[in-house]
Amino acid sequence: MYSKIIGAGFYVPDNMVKNEFFESFLDTNDEWISSRTGIKSRFFSKGENTSDLGTKAAEMALDESGLKADELDMIVFATMTPDMYMPSTACIVKKNIGAEKAFAFDIGAACSGFMYALTVASQFIENGSVRNALVIGGEVMSKALDFSDRSTAVLFGDGAGAVVLAASQEPGIIKSYLGAKDDSKLSLVLEALPVENPFVEKAEGSTNKLAMEGREVFKFSTQVVGQAIDEVLKDTGYGYEDVKMIIPHQANYRLIDYAIGKNKNLQDKFYLNVDRYGNTSAGSVAIALSEVRQKGLLKPGDLIILLGFGGGFTWGSLLIKI
Ligand code: ACO
Numbered sequence: 001m002y003s004k005i006i007g008a009g010f011y012v013p014d015n016m017v018k019n020e021f022f023e024s025f026l027d028t029n030d031e032w033i034s035s036r037t038g039i040k041s042r043f044f045s046k047g048e049n050t051s052d053l054g055t056k057a058a059e060m061a062l063d064e065s066g067l068k069a070d071e072l073d074m075i076v077f078a079t080m081t082p083d084m085y086m087p088s089t090a091c092i093v094k095k096n097i098g099a100e101k102a103f104a105f106d107i108g109a110a111c112s113g114f115m116y117a118l119t120v121a122s123q124f125i126e127n128g129s130v131r132n133a134l135v136i137g138g139e140v141m142s143k144a145l146d147f148s149d150r151s152t153a154v155l156f157g158d159g160a161g162a163v164v165l166a167a168s169q170e171p172g173i174i175k176s177y178l179g180a181k182d183d184s185k186l187s188l189v190l191e192a193l194p195v196e197n198p199f200v201e202k203a204e205g206s207t208n209k210l211a212m213e214g215r216e217v218f219k220f221s222t223q224v225v226g227q228a229i230d231e232v233l234k235d236t237g238y239g240y241e242d243v244k245m246i247i248p249h250q251a252n253y254r255l256i257d258y259a260i261g262k263n264k265n266l267q268d269k270f271y272l273n274v275d276r277y278g279n280t281s282a283g284s285v286a287i288a289l290s291e292v293r294q295k296g297l298l299k300p301g302d303l304i305i306l307l308g309f310g311g312g313f314t315w316g317s318l319l320i321k322i
Contacts, residue, residue: 161286
């Protein structure tokens, strides 16, 4: 049994923010941001939370799939910016869409989250435990940004994407590959609650804003992009030439370009939309996948690779037949 994508959707807040926005309060400019990252604009929430974005993406994915929300067996939400620790964002979406019988939980693997969530959900389908699953990746990154830090504030955006997976005799998800390794220098950090209780007076120096050591992240990310593509193709009988499109985590243009390196023949296969959305972390691959389907860039039988990398460190890839 395989799991197949039968619908996809995405949603971003109705508030497009161009690079010039940052020039009034940060020592930065459009030229620096564009040339270092390829980002021209992103969307920032004016109050919608992660579950709101995920709900709208889910509704669009359900529409395309033809499934009704109350037919869903399972909901997985990948995010590092949940509305709350409890209930999970997946449970809030379940309530919003009326997925009465679905079980629901969140997965945290930062920018690789959608790859992890798809892999987990597809295992449930492939082993026969469920017949279908709604998988969402989404973030309101703007609530985690320190808007006085030019090295991070300009990179990220808010948004969510979703797919509906269903059991199928035909592939489907052919293979997935996941990885993780210690980010010993803590180059990508978003802290949760500090330990403060009757035995600890005050946690020192804790923030709840994202912090990043850009060069370390660049080094890590450019190492794993090629590896994740090689690993997901290994032992499948397929090669680069068979792949129609690679949809990577939309971190930035320069990073992807560097990671492709000498393999320039792969360049045309990479779908990038980071110029319009910025880095939406767990949302990015899901949004891009939905966008290419909406644009009619894929047809049944096409082979694609989804590819994520990010905090943890974590990374992952999936080889999928449309
Ligand atoms: N505007 C102007 N200057 C800036 C800005 C900005 N927005 N941000 C940083 N700078 C400054 C720094 O303060 C530094 O100044 P200094 O030299 O005086 O200390 C200088 O620019 C660094 O410049 P470069 O060395 O040219 O920058 P670099 O080439 O390292 O590019 C970048 C920085 C784009 C962040 C790069 O390291 C990178 O792409 N890293 C990957 C980070 C990333 O994409 N993270 C996303 C989240 S993680 C993920 O999704 C996997």
